[in-house]
Amino acid sequence: MADILTYVLHYEGALNKNSLGAVSEAAKQAAQIGGECHAVVVGGDDLTDELCQTLGAYGATKVFRARGPEGLAQPVVDVMAKVIEDHGHGYALFGGGLLGFEIGAGLAARRNAGVTMEVTTVRAEGDELVAERPILGDSKISVSRYRGGLGIIIGRINAFEISKTGGASAEVIDVELEYSPWSTKASMIERGEQRGADVDIEGADILVAGGRGLGKAEGFRLAEDLAAAFGGNSAVAATRAVVDAGWYPYAAQIGQTGKTVAPKLYLAAGISGAIQHKVGMQSSENIVAINKDANAPIFEFSDLGIIGDLNKILPKLTEAVKAKKGA
Numbered sequence: 001m002a003d004i005l006t007y008v009l010h011y012e013g014a015l016n017k018n019s020l021g022a023v024s025e026a027a028k029q030a031a032q033i034g035g036e037c038h039a040v041v042v043g044g045d046d047l048t049d050e051l052c053q054t055l056g057a058y059g060a061t062k063v064f065r066a067r068g069p070e071g072l073a074q075p076v077v078d079v080m081a082k083v084i085e086d087h088g089h090g091y092a093l094f095g096g097g098l099l100g101f102e103i104g105a106g107l108a109a110r111r112n113a114g115v116t117m118e119v120t121t122v123r124a125e126g127d128e129l130v131a132e133r134p135i136l137g138d139s140k141i142s143v144s145r146y147r148g149g150l151g152i153i154i155g156r157i158n159a160f161e162i163s164k165t166g167g168a169s170a171e172v173i174d175v176e177l178e179y180s181p182w183s184t185k186a187s188m189i190e191r192g193e194q195r196g197a198d199v200d201i202e203g204a205d206i207l208v209a210g211g212r213g214l215g216k217a218e219g220f221r222l223a224e225d226l227a228a229a230f231g232g233n234s235a236v237a238a239t240r241a242v243v244d245a246g247w248y249p250y251a252a253q254i255g256q257t258g259k260t261v262a263p264k265l266y267l268a269a270g271i272s273g274a275i276q277h278k279v280g281m282q283s284s285e286n287i288v289a290i291n292k293d294a295n296a297p298i299f300e301f302s303d304l305g306i307i308g309d310l311n312k313i314l315p316k317l318t319e320a321v322k323a324k325k326g327a
């Protein structure tokens with residue numbers, strides 16, 4: 001029987017979607033191994049009792065709240081290390097994303113624990129957890145088991161689904177601690193805004209992704225127009241080829257060296273479908289590809305393929321979406 005600890009990021013009173021997925025997954029797995037799901041939150045006055053208690057709805061039974069800077073890894077490592085030392089958690093589980101990677105790696109070093117990153121599946125074997133992660137361009141699955149002590153599991157972005165268990169509100173426990181000297185060396189000056197970073201591609205339901213087939217930086221206007229027509233939770237994403245060419249910001253890059261996404265709809269325009277791109281978007285619910293080359297690899301893993309010139313198809317699609325929405 002082991003409890004599972006998660007970390008929940010928040011910003012301006014809203015809990016991060018990826019973190020809620022981690023809490024939901026931890027609660028699901030804790031039930032399998034006879035333990036409980038607990039969460040750590042770090043922040044200021046905006047971390048009200050009410051906000052923390054809402055984590056109960058996702059399956060957390062206890063929320064450990066510490067005063068400290070939000071959005072920086074080392075202070076969170078300090079808090080989690082202390083909570084684990086005091087309460088003896090068997091596992092720490094994180095949603096993906098750069099912060100989760102940094103905290104998980106820091107915690108592994110601090111606690112001499114085993115860590116598995118980019119995990120897509122967690123399952124129980126008896127009273128222990130096993131983590132699975134795709135390797136070698138997603139052609140094989142590597143299975144991690146943890147030997148005693150603490151096991152750290154870091155998911156791929158959006159690998160863990162958010163689910164409301166309808167549980168009671170979580171108990172909020174304040175954690176008092178002195179941060180390590182190195183943890184207070186960095187402070188958050190401001191949250192930077194990058195062009196394209198104002199859209200949350202990891203949380204978007206619809207992504208219109210553009211590749212080299214868009215021809216030039218200005219070609220992204222076609223993708224932006226379509227995303228705007230979809231409205232709501234839609235955003236524009238990009239391949240590495242166009243990011244490297246400076247056509248679109250890195251924040252929007254999908255793939256092995258970019259972000260991993262799983263929207264409801266991934267519309268790929270002028271993207272060949274290289275394996276390094278595929279690994280970042282293949283879990284999308286519906287993949288629609290527009291490419292003028294009928295032999296483009298992307299058609300091998302698309303639900304719907306449109307063979308043709310995107311310069312003609314995208315504007316028509318945008319008009320059709322607008323017309324449908326206006327109807």
Ligand SMILES: Cc1cc2nc3c(=O)[nH]c(=O)nc-3n(C[C@H](O)[C@H](O)[C@H](O)COP(=O)(O)OP(=O)(O)OC[C@H]3O[C@@H](n4cnc5c(N)ncnc54)[C@H](O)[C@@H]3O)c2cc1C
Nearest residue numbers: 211212213239240241255256257258270271272277292310
């Ligand atoms: C170590 C490593 C890591 C990498 N990491 C990533 C990563 O994270 N993400 C990533 O995306 N890539 C990554 N890559 C690069 C990857 O291998 C591909 O080079 C890249 O994804 C190709 O981008 P693209 O599809 O935009 O361009 P291309 O491969 O050049 O494809 C352009 C496509 O557009 C089509 N097209 C052209 N004109 C039109 C038109 N008018 N209408 C319709 N279709 C048209 C073409 O038929 C073609 O299929 C990585 C590579 C390496 C080696």
